[in-house]
Each structure stands twice: as C-alpha cells, then as structure tokens.
Amino acid sequence: MDDIINELKELEELTIQCMKCGTCQAHCPLYQKDLEETTVARGKIALIEAVFEGRIEKASSILKHLDYCLLCGRCKINCPSGVKTDEIFLKAKAILRKIEKLPTWGKLVLKIVIEKPELLAKLSPLIHIGQRFGSKKIKKNILKPLISSFSERNVYPIKSKPFCSEFGGFHKAKEEKLRAIFYPGCAINMIFTDWGRKIIEILNHYGVSVYTPEVNRCCGIPAATLGEIGIYKNMIIENYKFFNTIDAEYIITACPTCQYGLHEMGEKITREYVKKKYYDIMIFIEEVLGIELESITDEKITLHLPCHYDQSKEPKLNNVIKKLGTNFAPMENRNCCGFGGTFNIKNYKNSRQIGKTKAEEVMEKGYKKVLSPCPGCVMQLTDSIYGENLLDVEITHPIELVYDAIFKKRQ
Amino acid sequence: MLYKSLVYKFKEIIKENGTIFTEEDQLACYSYDAYAEIPVLPDIVVKPSNYEQIEKIIKLCNDANIPLITRGAGTNLSGGTVPKTGGCVLLTTGFNKILEINENDLYAVVQSGVVTANLAKAVESKGLFYPPDPGSMNISTIGGNVAENAGGLRGLKYGVTKDYVMGINFFCPEGNYVKSGGKTVKLVTGFNLQGLMVSSEGMLGVMTDITLKLIPKPKTSRSMLVLFKDMITACEMVSAIIAAKIVPATLEFLDNFTINTVEEASKIGLPTDAGALLLIEVDGYEGQVEEEFSKILEISQKMGGELKVANSLEERNKIWEARRKALSSLARLKPTLILEDATVPRSRIPEMMRRIQAITKKYDLTIGTFGHAGDGNLHPTILTDRRNKAEMERVEKAIDEIFEAALELEGTLSGEHGVGTAKAKYLEKEVGKGTIIYMKKLKNGTDPKNILNPHKMGL
Ligand SMILES: Cc1cc2nc3c(=O)[nH]c(=O)nc-3n(C[C@H](O)[C@H](O)[C@H](O)COP(=O)(O)OP(=O)(O)OC[C@H]3O[C@@H](n4cnc5c(N)ncnc54)[C@H](O)[C@@H]3O)c2cc1C
Ligand code: SF4
Ligand code: SF4
Numbered sequence: 040m041d042d043i044i045n046e047l048k049e050l051e052e053l054t055i056q057c058m059k060c061g062t063c064q065a066h067c068p069l070y071q072k073d074l075e076e077t078t079v080a081r082g083k084i085a086l087i088e089a090v091f092e093g094r095i096e097k098a099s100s101i102l103k104h105l106d107y108c109l110l111c112g113r114c115k116i117n118c119p120s121g122v123k124t125d126e127i128f129l130k131a132k133a134i135l136r137k138i139e140k141l142p143t144w145g146k147l148v149l150k151i152v153i154e155k156p157e158l159l160a161k162l163s164p165l166i167h168i169g170q171r172f173g174s175k176k177i178k179k180n181i182l183k184p185l186i187s188s189f190s191e192r193n194v195y196p197i198k199s200k201p202f203c204s205e206f207g208g209f210h211k212a213k214e215e216k217l218r219a220i221f222y223p224g225c226a227i228n229m230i231f232t233d234w235g236r237k238i239i240e241i242l243n244h245y246g247v248s249v250y251t252p253e254v255n256r257c258c259g260i261p262a263a264t265l266g267e268i269g270i271y272k273n274m275i276i277e278n279y280k281f282f283n284t285i286d287a288e289y290i291i292t293a294c295p296t297c298q299y300g301l302h303e304m305g306e307k308i309t310r311e312y313v314k315k316k317y318y319d320i321m322i323f324i325e326e327v328l329g330i331e332l333e334s335i336t337d338e339k340i341t342l343h344l345p346c347h348y349d350q351s352k353e354p355k356l357n358n359v360i361k362k363l364g365t366n367f368a369p370m371e372n373r374n375c376c377g378f379g380g381t382f383n384i385k386n387y388k389n390s391r392q393i394g395k396t397k398a399e400e401v402m403e404k405g406y407k408k409v410l411s412p413c414p415g416c417v418m419q420l421t422d423s424i425y426g427e428n429l430l431d432v433e434i435t436h437p438i439e440l441v442y443d444a445i446f447k448k449r450q
Numbered sequence: 451m452l453y454k455s456l457v458y459k460f461k462e463i464i465k466e467n468g469t470i471f472t473e474e475d476q477l478a479c480y481s482y483d484a485y486a487e488i489p490v491l492p493d494i495v496v497k498p499s500n501y502e503q504i505e506k507i508i509k510l511c512n513d514a515n516i517p518l519i520t521r522g523a524g525t526n527l528s529g530g531t532v533p534k535t536g537g538c539v540l541l542t543t544g545f546n547k548i549l550e551i552n553e554n555d556l557y558a559v560v561q562s563g564v565v566t567a568n569l570a571k572a573v574e575s576k577g578l579f580y581p582p583d584p585g586s587m588n589i590s591t592i593g594g595n596v597a598e599n600a601g602g603l604r605g606l607k608y609g610v611t612k613d614y615v616m617g618i619n620f621f622c623p624e625g626n627y628v629k630s631g632g633k634t635v636k637l638v639t640g641f642n643l644q645g646l647m648v649s650s651e652g653m654l655g656v657m658t659d660i661t662l663k664l665i666p667k668p669k670t671s672r673s674m675l676v677l678f679k680d681m682i683t684a685c686e687m688v689s690a691i692i693a694a695k696i697v698p699a700t701l702e703f704l705d706n707f708t709i710n711t712v713e714e715a716s717k718i719g720l721p722t723d724a725g726a727l728l729l730i731e732v733d734g735y736e737g738q739v740e741e742e743f744s745k746i747l748e749i750s751q752k753m754g755g756e757l758k759v760a761n762s763l764e765e766r767n768k769i770w771e772a773r774r775k776a777l778s779s780l781a782r783l784k785p786t787l788i789l790e791d792a793t794v795p796r797s798r799i800p801e802m803m804r805r806i807q808a809i810t811k812k813y814d815l816t817i818g819t820f821g822h823a824g825d826g827n828l829h830p831t832i833l834t835d836r837r838n839k840a841e842m843e844r845v846e847k848a849i850d851e852i853f854e855a856a857l858e859l860e861g862t863l864s865g866e867h868g869v870g871t872a873k874a875k876y877l878e879k880e881v882g883k884g885t886i887i888y889m890k891k892l893k894n895g896t897d898p899k900n901i902l903n904p905h906k907m908g909l
C-alpha cells in the first residue's frame with residue numbers, strides 16, 4: 040500500500056502544475072453533462088493528490104473516477120497551466136491497477152491484445168481510447184454487452200478481409216519522390232478498408248511509395264486506458280521495431296488516436312523514438328505534397344475536429360476542405376463527439392446524449408456532408424446523425440472527398 | 451463523519467432527482483477551490499434538484515448544527531468554498547436555467563447556477579449586453595459572481611456585478627424564503643436586501659433566482675495595443691485618456707515581466723524591453739468610437755507609445771492575445787501561482803507598482819503584475835512552489851506588505867476576489883473595528899447558529 044502511495048507521489052511533479060482554476064470545467068464533455076466535480080480533470084487530479092497527501096485512505100476508490108473519462112484531452116489542450124492531464128491519468132491508472140487487479144474480462148481483452156491481433160482488430164475500433172471498461176456492469180463476457188448494445192445502433196459492418204491482408208506490403212509509386220509508411224490502425228484495417236486503399240492510391244499518384252504492415256499491430260491505447268502500461272509499452276516498442284526496419288521518411292496515419300498513441304504518448308511512456316516524421320494524411324497532402332484540389336461540390340459541408348487531432352494544424356485541415364467544396368463551415372459545437380471508445384459501449388446513453396448535440400447542429404444548419412478525419416468520430420457521428428433520422432447526410436473521412444477530387448469521381 | 455441517521459435524513463430530502471455524495475473519494479472533490487489552500491473534506495455533498503429541497507436542507511443543517519457551504523463552480527480565489535470545519539456542501543450547478551430575457555424591460559432572470567458566459571451569449575443573441583466579464587466567465591456561476599461581486603475587464607466603463615443586480619430571491623440561513631428587489635428600475639420597498647447579498651460570500655443566504663439589468667449592445671468597438679518604455683508613462687497615458695473625457699471599455703496593462711513571459715511562451719512579437727503594455731478598447735456608436743479612437747491615438751503618439759492597431763476582427767484577436775495569455779503564461783513558469791488583487795485609486799498605480807517591485811526584490815520572489823489599469827485593480831501574481839517552505843514564508847510576508855502598501859495608498863485588499871479565508875486576517879485593518887462588530891451582529895442576527903459558511907471573513 041505504501042508503495043502505491045509513493046508511486047503516486049512521484050506524479051507530484053505533474054499534478055502540482057494544476058492550480059485548481061477550474062477552467063477545464065468549460066471543456067470537459069462529461070462535466071458539461073453531469074456538472075459534478077468528480078468528472079472533471081481538476082477533481083481527478085485533486086483525488087490523486089488526496090491519496091498521496093493522506094486525505095483519502097482507500098486509494099483504489101479513486102480508480103473509478105479516473106476511468107470515467109473520455110481521455111479526449113480537451114482539459115489538456117485548454118489548461119492555462121499546461122497540465123499534462125493525459126499523462127497523469129494514464130500513469131495513475133497504471134499504478135492503481137496494481138491494487139485493483141483487472142477483472143477476468145479485462146484479462147481476456149489483454150490476452151487478445153497480445154495473442155490474437157485479428158480478434159483485437161475487431162474490438163479495437165470500439166475501444167481505441169476506451170475507458171469505463173472496468174465498470175462492474177460489464178460482467179465476464181465482454182462480447183455479450185457489445186452485441187446486445189449494438190442491436191439498436193447504426194454501425195458499419197466489419198469487413199471479412201482486413202486491409203492489411205489485402206494491401207500489406209510495398210506499393211511503389213511510378214515516379215518515386217518519397218517513401219512513407221501508412222499505419223492503418225484497427226478501424227481502417229477492419230472497417231474502413233476503402234479509406235486505406237484510397238490513401239495508397241492518392242499517395243502513389245503523387246509519387247509517394249507506400250509501405251503498409253502485413254499484420255496490423257495495435258497502437259496499444261486500449262491497454263493503456265485499462266491501466267496496463269506495460270503491455271502498451273510493449274506494443275509501442277513492437278511498432279517502433281517495425282518502423283525502424285522500413286526505409287521511409289514518414290509515418291502516415293488517418294486516425295488521430297493512433298498517432299497520439301504511437302507518437303506523443305508512445306514516446307513519453309517508452310522514452311524511445313523513431314527517427315521518422317509522423318503525419319496525419321490530411322496534413323501530409325497539404326503540407327508535404329501541397330496538392331492542388333478543385334472544388335467538387337457546392338453542398339453544405341462541415342467538419343468535426345477529433346479530440347486527438349493536433350489542434351495547431353486545424354487551419355491547414357480547414358484549408359484542404361475549403362478547396363473541396365464551396366460551401367464549408369466548421370462545426371460550431373466543438374465538443375467531443377462523445378464516442379470515447381468503450382465509453383460508447385458502456386455508457387451508450389451518455390455517449391449518445393453528447394453525440395445528439397452534434398446531430399442537432401447538423402439538422403439545424405442543413406449540412407449534407409459531415410467530415411471528420413477520425414474513424415471513431417465517423418462511427419459515432421454516423422450513429423448520432425442517423426439516429427436522428429437524417430439519412431441523406433454523408434458522414435466520412437475527408438480523404439474520400441480528396442480522392443474524388445483527384446480522380447474526378449463526382450461533379 | 452455524520453451519523454447514519456443524519457445521512458438518511460439528507461437522502462430522504464433529495465431522493466427525487468437530487469444527488470448525494472458521502473464517500474471520501476467523492477467528498478475530496480469538494481475540498482478545494484481555486485485558492486491555494488490546504489483542502490478540507492466536507493462530511494456530505496448534496497446537489498438538490500428543486501428549491502424545496504434547498505429549504506429542507508437548510509433547515510436540517512440548522513437543526514443538526516451542520517455548517518452549510520454553498521458552492522457554484524468553485525472558482526473563487528479566496529478559499530470561500532473550502533469547508534473549514536467540514537459540514538455540508540450544497541451545489542447550485544444543477545440550477546442552470548435562464549428563466550427570462552426581457553427585451554422590453556431590459557432584464558434577465560436566471561437561476562444562480564447559470565454559467566456567466568452562457569448568460570452573456572444568450573443575451574447577446576438578442577442584441578443586448580451583460581457586461582460583467584470576469585476572467586473565469588466560461589466557468590463561474592452568476593450566484594458566485596454576486597456572492598463575490600465579481601469584476602472583469604470592463605469595470606471602468608460598465609461597472610461590476612453589483613451594478614447589474616436588480617433583485618434576488620434567496621433562502622435565509624434559517625430557511626425562510628426572502629424576495630428582494632424586482633424587475634423595475636425604481637423600487638424602494640423595504641431594505642435593499644439584494645444589495646446585502648452582493649459580496650455576501652455565501653454567509654447570509656442561499657440565492658436561487660437573480661434578476662439582472664441588461665443594456666443595449668454597443669454597436670461597434672476598436673482595440674489597440676500601446677507599448678511604453680516604462681510604467682510611469684503608461685500610467686500617465688491612462689490619466690490623459692480619462693482627462694480627455696474618454697472612458698474606454700477596456701484599459702488593461704501588463705508589466706515588463708509579464709510581457710516577457712507572454713512573449714517567451716507564445717512569440718506574438720511583443721518587444722521584450724517594453725516597460726509596460728496597455729490594451730485599450732473603446733466601444734459605442736460608430737462615429738463616437740472613431741472619434742475617441744483617434745483621440746487616443748493622438749495622445750499615445752504624443753506620449754511616445756509604440757502602437758499596434760487592430761483593423762479587423764483577426765487583428766483584434768491578435769492584440770487581445772497578449773492580455774489573454776497573461777495568466778496562463780505566468781502559470782507555466784512555476785508550480786504554484788498565487789493571484790492577488792490589491793487595488794488602489796487609479797492615480798496611485800505607479801506608486802503601487804514601485805512598491806510591488808521593491809517587495810519582489812526584498813523577498814527575492816518572482817512576481818508578474820498585470821491588471822485593470824482603468825480601475826486600479828492590479829493582479830500581482832506570485833510564482834512559487836508550495837513545497838518550498840522557506841520561500842512560502844517569504845511569500846506570506848510579501849503578501850502582508852503588498853496589502854499594507856495598498857491600504858497606505860488608500861486602496862483595498864481585494865478589488866474582486868473577496869475575503870473568504872485568504873484575507874480574513876487583514877480585514878479589520880482595512881475596515882476598522884466598528885465595521886467588524888456591525889458585520890458580526892448582522893451575521894449573528896440572521897444566522898444565530900452560524901450555519902452558513904462559517905469562519906469566512908473571520909466570522
Ligand atoms: C482563472 C480565474 C480567473 C478569474 N478572474 C476573475 C476576474 O476577472 N474577476 C473576478 O471578480 N473574479 C475572478 N475570478 C474569481 C472567481 O471566478 C469569481 O469569484 C467567481 O465569481 C466565483 O464564482 P463561482 O461560481 O466559482 O463561485 P464559488 O467559488 O463556487 O463560490 C464563491 C462564493 O460564493 C458563494 N456562493 C456561490 N453560489 C451561491 C449562491 N447561489 N448563493 C449564495 N452564495 C453562493 C460561495 O459560498 C462562496 O462563498 C477568477 C478565478 C479564476 C480561477
Ligand atoms: S484547467 Fe488545468 S490548472 Fe486549471 S483546474 Fe483544470 S487541470 Fe488544473
Ligand atoms: S480527458 Fe476529456 S473527459 Fe477526461 S477529464 Fe479531460 S476533458 Fe474530461
């Protein structure tokens with residue numbers, strides 16, 4: 040027990056940065072809904088401090104509050120004091136995991152993470168920044184709640200042939216200028232395989248040769264959010280090993296959470312790094328390739344910015360989309376879509392409630408295309424928007440429009 | 451720890467849609483506010499869902515002698531919501547409805563848990579204006595604003611929260627419902643009890659509904675940044691603007707240390723050798739704004755200020771960034787930040803700044819000062835590390851001296867953050883013994899058992 044407290048105390052360097060100003064209240068999607076301090080970053084940090092400063096006896100009692108979190112990072116982005124909330128939460132969970140052992144279902148998930156990448160691929164899109172998986176309500180059979188709660192949803196089917204089995208390997212461009220690794224992540228590997236194919240075609244078209252892994256190794260974020268930092272670390276190192284064997288300058292992702300897991304948080308946790316540049320596909324085509332695009336639609340288009348998207352790149356992302364359509368405006372409601380991986384599975388009602396506010400804006404403004412460069416967001420937005428019966432709205436990754444613009448697929 | 455039977459009574463009261471917290475982990479989330487102080491856990495936290503529940507909770511606390519601490523967003527900077535000796539924390543965050551915005555009679559009625567910025571936005575969409583804009587407006591509640599008499603950047607021209615309070619309904623410490631003020635501009639029936647609620651810091655009643663005055667939204671505005679070699683010239687510029695019979699909506703300043711910190715953190719192109727920076731915004735009708743704006747330009751040129759003028763919304767945002775980034779840039783320098791708000795008459799700012807600099811040197815501390823030059827409200831921001839005991843002792847002494855200086859210059863301990871526990875020990879020095887006695891009697895008379903937020907202001 041004392042060990043736990045001492046280990047938590049090591050987080051003091053990070054927690055002391057929090058001046059308890061409460062600014063995170065305005066940005067936390069869960070606080071906005073619950074209006075209770077236990078949900079917001081300030082409260083969570085205060086709890087960790089309360090344990091190592093001896094105000095709370097039962098250290099394990101704070102784990103459920105750390106688990107009730109979308110890990111959306113909004114608190115971190117908007118914190119005036121620059122508190123690294125994500126790092127604090129992940130590390131604290133990893134420490135507390137030692138006293139509050141994973142329940143059986145959790146072990147099962149991790150078994151899958153390590154030993155059964157194919158099966159994990161099916162689950163991971165749903166738990167990519169997952170949390171609340173530790174809730175008591177999920178009993179032993181993790182698949183059961185997944186299935187039963189999915190009956191009422193608008194979801195994409197899982198493809199029978201994963202992207203990596205079909206497209207794994209080297210795709211050489213005709214006039215090669217650059218070489219890049221495309222890391223598909225679980226969602227593109229299993230569900231949005233088409234996006235992956237289009238990304239390869241686009242890159243090849245502009246002289247970028249593309250490597251794609253033959254087996255998709257998870258970025259490990261699901262393990263991290265379960266407090267299994269050790270496993271997360273191993274997954275990252277496995278991925279880094281693969282990256283290092285490839286002769287390419289760039290690592291391209293099409294899911295901000297993957298990039299966050301591999302790059303930002305990955306480097307922090309492993310203290311290792313790969314000498315390659317990480318790029319989101321949208322920013323890659325704008326910043327590195329500088330592709331000229333012609334407008335292909337005058338329908339009303341909007342964009343939902345994913346939580347883990349590098350916010351400083353937002354103007355560039357907007358730039359690309361502005362080129363694609365004449366009638367574009369970013370979403371006014373800048374909140375998280377409410378997906379949050381397992382948060383969606385476990386707290387479907389809460390998650391849907393947050394998602395609904397997005398659908399309402401789409402309805403009000405009459406958007407016909409809703410874009411988001413994140414598979415999780417696209418899944419959640421689809422569910423929320425179709426849930427409100429707005430069936431003529433197209434919800435997708437902006438790369439699909441880019442593809443159409445390049446290859447003149449629509450008018 | 452409360453007896454089980456008492457907890458049961460609380461549960462009975464709020465069983466319909468209310469929330470109750472009794473576990474230590476939940477309680478720990480209500481043991482602090484934005485003032486750096488040692489947290490204290492309450493015994494119970496309740497989030498009632500209707501006014502009847504509030505009434506019953508107050509009465510129960512009275513019967514059972516349990517301190518009752520009303521809490522909005524918990525962003526006050528004076529320890530006002532820390533349950534010093536435990537007790538019951540009552541959350542108002544669930545009471546977040548804007549009940550009415552009246553465009554004919556220019557007022558709004560809101561529940562006390564409405565977040566300030568949400569009111570401001572709702573009002574603005576109707577072409578009206580609720581001016582008080584504390585830096586925390588995206589999170590603070592109207593109840594908290596009234597209880598602390600919150601100010602903001604627009605104080606000079608538009609006043610502070612108290613200038614907009616028309617009426618308040620509240621529960622007195624014994625649970626009776628009190629209606630004060632109303633919806634008419636003129637109203638003289640009975641004591642000005644809504645005035646009593648202003649700055650009451652949760653000690654004289656629990657507010658439920660608040661009626662606030664609204665004004666028409668200014669048609670347009672213009673901003674500029676002026677940089678000066680030294681603080682004195684900057685202050686002279688402020689005086690010159692006022693002497694020219696211009697009242698800007700905003701007149702903010704940053705000292706050299708803060709300018710440097712902002713520039714280092716966000717590279718927005720501020721000259722780091724500038725002694726002071728003024729952010730000025732005038733608003734009103736177009737013609738008047740243009741006229742005032744060019745007059746101020748003239749003044750600043752005469753005084754040798756270096757100018758940056760905003761000609762578009764984008765440029766305005768850029769100009770404002772320097773001020774907006776002040777607190778956050780300072781906050782990143784060191785682990786602990788102590789935000790003071792000593793206030794002096796406008797003309798004494800240079801003297802006060804000199805004193806603060808001397809104090810900084812004497813105690814070997816890091817202090818950046820920014821604030822509202824227009825109304826003399828300074829924010830000397832002490833950057834330290836609360837784990838460093840020796841330095842914290844020096845910090846305490848420095849704060850003592852800052853307060854002394856403010857009082858000597860005919861100012862006040864606190865322009866907008868309130869007394870709470872943070873400034874309780876200095877209060878008598880500013881207001882005198884007679885005032886403390888009167889306050890005590892007032893508190894004692896309305897709250898004989900000292901249930902509502904005890905120990906704050908030393909009462
Ligand atoms: C980053 C930051 C910037 C800030 N900037 C400013 C600023 O520019 N100007 C300024 O004036 N302040 C500022 N503040 C201080 C703070 O935000 C204000 O004091 C605000 O009014 C507090 O509102 P709250 O809802 O958080 O109240 P709380 O902190 O919850 O409560 C404050 C006091 O009000 C009482 N109270 C709350 N609601 C009620 C009610 N319904 N009935 C009776 N009593 C009640 C409480 O008991 C307590 O004593 C700032 C704070 C921060 C953290
Ligand atoms: S915004 Fe940052 S410093 Fe402020 S309370 Fe939240 S985490 Fe702490
Ligand atoms: S990560 Fe998101 S959900 Fe979690 S505390 Fe921060 S803002 Fe709230």
Ligand code: SF4
Binds near residue numbers: 375377378416
């Ligand atoms: S799906 Fe996108 S917006 Fe939603 S939680 Fe994940 S990253 Fe955030």
